[in-house]
Amino acid sequence: MTTGNKPRGYFASAFGCYCPRCREGKLFKNKVSANIRRNTDMYERCTVCGQPSEIEVGFYYGTGYVSYILAVMVSGATFVAWWLFIGFSFSDNRFIWWIVINAILLIGLQPWLMRLSRSLWISWFVRYDEHWKEQLPKDYERIVPGQMNNW
Numbered sequence: 001m002t003t004g005n006k007p008r009g010y011f012a013s014a015f016g017c018y019c020p021r022c023r024e025g026k027l028f029k030n031k032v033s034a035n036i037r038r039n040t041d042m043y044e045r046c047t048v049c050g051q052p053s054e055i056e057v058g059f060y061y062g063t064g065y066v067s068y069i070l071a072v073m074v075s076g077a078t079f080v081a082w083w084l085f086i087g088f089s090f091s092d093n094r095f096i097w098w099i100v101i102n103a104i105l106l107i108g109l110q111p112w113l114m115r116l117s118r119s120l121w122i123s124w125f126v127r128y129d130e131h132w133k134e135q136l137p138k139d140y141e142r143i144v145p146g147q148m149n150n151w
Protein backbone atom coordinates (compact mmCIF):
# COMPACT_ATOMS: atom_id res chain seq x y z
CA MET A 1 0.00 0.00 0.00
CA THR A 2 1.35 3.43 -0.84
CA THR A 3 1.50 6.23 1.66
CA GLY A 4 1.22 9.24 -0.61
CA ASN A 5 -0.16 12.61 0.29
CA LYS A 6 -3.74 11.45 0.48
CA PRO A 7 -4.58 10.01 3.91
CA ARG A 8 -6.13 6.57 4.22
CA GLY A 9 -9.90 6.51 4.42
CA TYR A 10 -11.71 5.44 7.58
CA PHE A 11 -12.47 1.91 6.39
CA ALA A 12 -9.03 1.28 4.91
CA SER A 13 -7.55 2.42 8.21
CA ALA A 14 -9.91 0.46 10.50
CA PHE A 15 -9.84 -2.75 8.46
CA GLY A 16 -6.08 -2.51 7.90
CA CYS A 17 -5.58 -2.03 11.69
CA TYR A 18 -3.88 1.35 11.43
CA CYS A 19 -3.67 3.97 14.16
CA PRO A 20 -6.93 5.96 14.00
CA ARG A 21 -5.20 9.26 14.75
CA CYS A 22 -2.63 9.36 11.94
CA ARG A 23 -3.80 6.36 9.87
CA GLU A 24 -0.14 5.67 9.15
CA GLY A 25 1.22 3.60 12.02
CA LYS A 26 0.32 -0.02 12.58
CA LEU A 27 -1.57 -0.93 15.78
CA PHE A 28 -0.19 -4.46 16.11
CA LYS A 29 3.41 -5.58 16.46
CA ASN A 30 3.04 -8.94 14.71
CA LYS A 31 1.27 -10.37 11.73
CA VAL A 32 -2.05 -12.17 12.28
CA SER A 33 -1.20 -15.25 14.31
CA ALA A 34 -2.93 -18.18 15.99
CA ASN A 35 -0.98 -17.36 19.15
CA ILE A 36 -3.41 -15.06 20.97
CA ARG A 37 -0.75 -13.16 22.92
CA ARG A 38 1.29 -12.52 19.80
CA ASN A 39 -1.79 -11.76 17.77
CA THR A 40 -3.08 -9.03 20.08
CA ASP A 41 0.32 -7.61 21.05
CA MET A 42 -0.06 -3.89 20.34
CA TYR A 43 2.39 -1.02 20.29
CA GLU A 44 2.03 0.95 23.51
CA ARG A 45 2.12 4.12 21.43
CA CYS A 46 1.75 4.56 17.71
CA THR A 47 5.24 4.41 16.21
CA VAL A 48 4.35 7.22 13.81
CA CYS A 49 2.37 9.81 15.82
CA GLY A 50 2.69 8.69 19.46
CA GLN A 51 -1.01 8.01 20.04
CA PRO A 52 -1.36 5.63 23.03
CA SER A 53 -3.11 2.43 22.02
CA GLU A 54 -4.68 1.94 25.45
CA ILE A 55 -6.47 5.11 26.48
CA GLU A 56 -7.99 3.93 29.75
CA VAL A 57 -8.07 0.99 32.14
CA GLY A 58 -9.58 -2.07 30.52
CA PHE A 59 -10.07 -0.13 27.34
CA TYR A 60 -10.37 -3.22 25.17
CA TYR A 61 -12.81 -4.98 27.44
CA GLY A 62 -15.69 -3.84 25.25
CA THR A 63 -14.21 -5.46 22.16
CA GLY A 64 -15.78 -8.76 23.26
CA TYR A 65 -19.10 -7.29 22.18
CA VAL A 66 -17.66 -6.04 18.91
CA SER A 67 -16.17 -9.41 17.97
CA TYR A 68 -19.47 -11.03 18.94
CA ILE A 69 -21.34 -8.72 16.57
CA LEU A 70 -18.75 -9.37 13.84
CA ALA A 71 -19.18 -13.13 14.32
CA VAL A 72 -22.96 -12.74 14.03
CA MET A 73 -22.50 -10.69 10.85
CA VAL A 74 -20.17 -13.32 9.34
CA SER A 75 -22.68 -16.04 10.23
CA GLY A 76 -25.50 -14.03 8.67
CA ALA A 77 -23.48 -13.60 5.48
CA THR A 78 -22.59 -17.30 5.23
CA PHE A 79 -26.22 -18.20 5.98
CA VAL A 80 -27.46 -16.07 3.06
CA ALA A 81 -24.70 -17.34 0.74
CA TRP A 82 -25.45 -20.96 1.69
CA TRP A 83 -29.16 -20.38 1.18
CA LEU A 84 -28.59 -18.87 -2.28
CA PHE A 85 -25.98 -21.31 -3.59
CA ILE A 86 -26.67 -24.57 -1.74
CA GLY A 87 -30.07 -24.14 -0.16
CA PHE A 88 -31.62 -25.44 3.04
CA SER A 89 -33.91 -28.41 3.36
CA PHE A 90 -35.62 -30.37 6.13
CA SER A 91 -35.01 -33.66 4.33
CA ASP A 92 -31.20 -33.70 4.42
CA ASN A 93 -28.23 -32.49 6.46
CA ARG A 94 -27.50 -29.27 4.60
CA PHE A 95 -28.38 -27.15 7.64
CA ILE A 96 -26.03 -29.15 9.85
CA TRP A 97 -23.28 -28.74 7.25
CA TRP A 98 -23.77 -25.00 7.25
CA ILE A 99 -23.43 -24.94 11.06
CA VAL A 100 -20.25 -27.03 10.95
CA ILE A 101 -18.61 -25.07 8.13
CA ASN A 102 -19.63 -21.74 9.63
CA ALA A 103 -18.16 -22.76 12.99
CA ILE A 104 -14.86 -23.78 11.36
CA LEU A 105 -14.80 -20.52 9.43
CA LEU A 106 -15.42 -18.47 12.59
CA ILE A 107 -12.65 -20.27 14.45
CA GLY A 108 -10.31 -19.70 11.51
CA LEU A 109 -11.22 -16.02 11.33
CA GLN A 110 -10.98 -15.51 15.09
CA PRO A 111 -7.44 -14.04 15.20
CA TRP A 112 -8.37 -11.56 12.52
CA LEU A 113 -11.76 -10.76 14.11
CA MET A 114 -10.06 -10.05 17.46
CA ARG A 115 -7.75 -7.55 15.81
CA LEU A 116 -10.44 -5.99 13.70
CA SER A 117 -12.66 -5.51 16.75
CA ARG A 118 -9.80 -3.73 18.60
CA SER A 119 -9.08 -1.60 15.58
CA LEU A 120 -12.75 -0.66 15.19
CA TRP A 121 -13.07 -0.06 18.94
CA ILE A 122 -10.19 2.42 19.16
CA SER A 123 -11.36 4.09 15.94
CA TRP A 124 -14.62 5.01 17.70
CA PHE A 125 -12.78 6.77 20.54
CA VAL A 126 -9.77 8.33 18.84
CA ARG A 127 -10.52 10.65 15.94
CA TYR A 128 -8.43 11.16 12.88
CA ASP A 129 -6.31 14.27 13.34
CA GLU A 130 -5.21 15.87 10.09
CA HIS A 131 -2.62 17.91 11.98
CA TRP A 132 -1.06 14.89 13.70
CA LYS A 133 2.37 15.90 12.42
CA GLU A 134 2.27 19.28 14.19
CA GLN A 135 0.60 18.42 17.49
CA LEU A 136 1.10 15.72 20.08
CA PRO A 137 -1.71 13.34 20.99
CA LYS A 138 -3.56 14.25 24.16
CA ASP A 139 -2.46 12.48 27.29
CA TYR A 140 -4.67 9.99 28.98
CA GLU A 141 -4.54 9.76 32.75
CA ARG A 142 -6.64 6.72 33.45
CA ILE A 143 -3.95 4.20 32.65
CA VAL A 144 -2.57 1.62 35.05
CA PRO A 145 0.63 0.37 33.43
CA GLY A 146 0.45 -2.99 35.20
CA GLN A 147 -2.95 -3.65 33.70
CA MET A 148 -2.06 -2.80 30.12
CA ASN A 149 -2.97 -5.33 27.43
CA ASN A 150 -4.27 -7.55 30.18
CA TRP A 151 -7.65 -8.27 28.64
Ligand SMILES: [Zn+2]
Binding pocket: 019, 020, 021, 022, 023, 024, 025, 046, 047, 048, 049, 050, 051
Ligand atom coordinates in the same frame (compact mmCIF):
# COMPACT_ATOMS: atom_id res chain seq x y z
ZN1 LIG B 1 -0.59 7.20 14.82
